[in-house]
Amino acid sequence: MTSESSAMLRPVKLSPDGRVLHLLDQRSLPEREDWLDLDDVESVAEAIERLAVRGAPAIGCAAALGLVASSWRFSDDTVMFRESCLMACERLARTRPTAVNLFHAIAHMRGALAECPAGLAVAGVRGHLHAAALRYVDDELRACLTMADHGAPLMPEVGTVLTHCNTGALATAGWGTALGVIRRAHASGKKIRVLADETRPVLQGARLTAWELRHDGIPVDVIADNMAGALMARGEIQAAIVGADRIARNGDVANKIGTYTVAVLCRYHQIPFYVAAPWSTIDPSTASGAEIPIEERDHNEVHLHGGRRMTPAGVGARNPAFDVTPAELVTAFITERGVFRPATLSALMDS
Template identity: 55%
Template sequence: MQTNIPNRCAAAAGGGVKPLRYTGGVLQMIDQRRLPTEEVWLDYRDYREVAEAIRTMVVRGAPAIGCAAAFGAWFGARDIDTDSTAAFLEQFAAVCELLAASRPTAVNLFWALERMQSFARSHADRPVLQIKIALEYEALAILEEDERINRAMGEHGQKLLPERCRILTHCNAGALATGGYGTALGVIRAAAAAGKQIEVFADETRPFLQGSRLTAWELQRDGIPTTLICDNMAGYLMSQGRVDCVIVGADRIAANGDTANKIGTYSLAVLAKEHGIPFYVAAPISTIDFSLTDGRQIPIEERDPREVTHIGEQRLAPEDIAVYNPAFDVTPARLITAIITENGVAEGDFVHTLPELAEGTKR
């Protein structure tokens, strides 16, 4: 089911649109494939449908994917028909396995599913019905926590920025990519709220155009001065001295700080290094995968060639042309000035500073 909603209904003052909302057992998600020309909300009640929405990028952005997956897990749990706790946990694991297969790179997907399974296992002494009820509240907690995390991240990050700052960002790491407010765009929003004079250059972000379709749309709605550029214009802007820093999000960060983000991020990091421009990554602690020693171990999703050869239904390339379409690249830690999290800012040797920040979640 879809519902057309006037733009003003989805806006949150100073926080951007919220891409997910949950009411009465129904998860509604804005169809990000149809922005900015249409604002359409889709209703979900089945975990298989949620998995398909993640795979087809109705919802995208690592934190938002994790939030959606948590509700998908809850839908799957709700529909399991057994009074046996052991049977329930076995079937619930299968539900989560199906959801986990929807996209391979964003670690928040796996983090959220493991949190839901761990929660269920920790309540194995309760009747199945009670576990199901508790899982619904856990999914809601994941969604609500995400916006709080992003706002904390924004406050830490905005302190790195001067009073006048021209920021280049890539892809969409805004409210649309999270439970609300945003990671990279959360830093930008917090800086603007602090009274700093902020100007943003948004890369269009080929081939799926998240920058032109989503980031430009979000920031324009918030009244933050934004200029859209093609991806291949970034180096020229830097050479003109028109960029003060680069801020991006992340889909997975290895223990050493190597960061996977939307394809094209690595190129920006190299350009920023060449021009002596700070390069910041903003991401929650849940995006750090301490099981991976470096970025070479991060799985990189390859997507449909049609995303490169077409814009919508319009073909841009010859038929049967070979296409390579990796959705992400990995930026080495040596090119990253700092990693901004909800617990603070990691700088220097990330092998040591990232675990120190992560420990803050346990205090």
């Protein structure tokens, strides 16, 4: 890793002895910077389910590192230890159905477990898992830094870029996907201003993206989600860039609810719409967006705002956490392997 990476925010990290997973609790931001210290699989799973950690790459990192921390609570019997690791993987896999990085991380850790010789002592198996988890996180961070290099030239030299949800260091191993591209473009001297969709109902844009950009000194204004179209019509937005939780083989993109709306608006106003995501977010086993499972979250996220109920008692709510943007609405995909047009990406998946 570079000196640049060593100085950045790392919201998911393992204690030096591997016994504790440290998570920056995203639910407390921007008011407070609270860290959670987790050392058992159930607390790690609940942190993922309750959005203490969120963002597809960050969820995968939390699962990989969380398995290592949790393993110190497992039996010292070799057979039982391995069984406990597999059960922990199953529990973590039930936390968030849409983010494919979670399942990549679990598969990575299962593979590391399978590589260990049958007679290897628990200490040796745990050490192998520890090294595998750190490699996974380093690979995720390296992917973010490389995709930033690929994506920065696509950003306007001068102008305003729209974002949706949070795609920064908080959502990854560090640096970020879409926000990482913006960071690199700004660092290269481009005069970029960011409009951050608030991202209802959990306000990841207003709380997290704005917090990260302010921390980095990048100009940012928060807007309500329903303002983007009007600002596009006034010529105030030159590009939009978002992340992804899963990309199907045909290039359809599952991302935070509201992304599809941004893409449609960009198409109408002839504004480039970019998706920045690590290659691990592409799921060749999913043919199209129609096959991507969409998580329906607690309806109180819609009913309540700041602890106060905003809807009449007795009315219902809908709360799909993600939507699917058809590949044809994406200008280009930015990955650590390069920039791809939708047709090119789909052809690669089918080859």
